Amino acid sequence: MKISKELAKGSTALLVLSVISKKDMYGYQIIKTIEMASEDVFSLNEGTLYPILHSLEAEKCLESYWCEAEGRKRKYYKLTTKGLKELAGREQEWNTFSTAVTKVLGGVKLAGT
Template identity: 55%
Template structure:
């Protein structure tokens, strides 16, 4: 299955499995910066990825539920802005540890793929 997106003025296909394997680190990374509600995460991921990554609510909320069950994030309700109540998510200490692991895995993985694709020397940072 592919995700079709606009990149550099052209439509490109990205295998959804590539994004699927990155969702945990993307969400935890956002929540490590600040607490967010679901729709805010969707928009932030779209913005930071220049529209390449686009989550539907039906995709994001099951992921958030799984992260909450794993104790990587916690949810709470807030209506302090005077607007309607919103369910916010925040990263837990356990989630911060997992984020560090996932970031290290990602660096190794992306450096390795890049070294194979572009014949660069592997840089283990």
């Protein structure tokens, strides 16, 4: 099942930071990792991924370095200390959000009853 763009929009940076926190990765690898981990629910395209990567790098949440791979240059990203804090903050935010959404969807208590 694919998730609508609107729903996925706010969580893309969280997903990217999360997968990079486990291992230094390059763009294509990030896309594939997220696809696999989400069992194809999240399918990032390049138009979304690279601007986010570059923005996070500009905000010093990520650092990059170049390596030679398969005869060409490849850019790897790694999480910085600031990126780690950013990830923690976003995770907390997401947990609060998803818990609240779950509660509302579960209809724990109707207002005024």
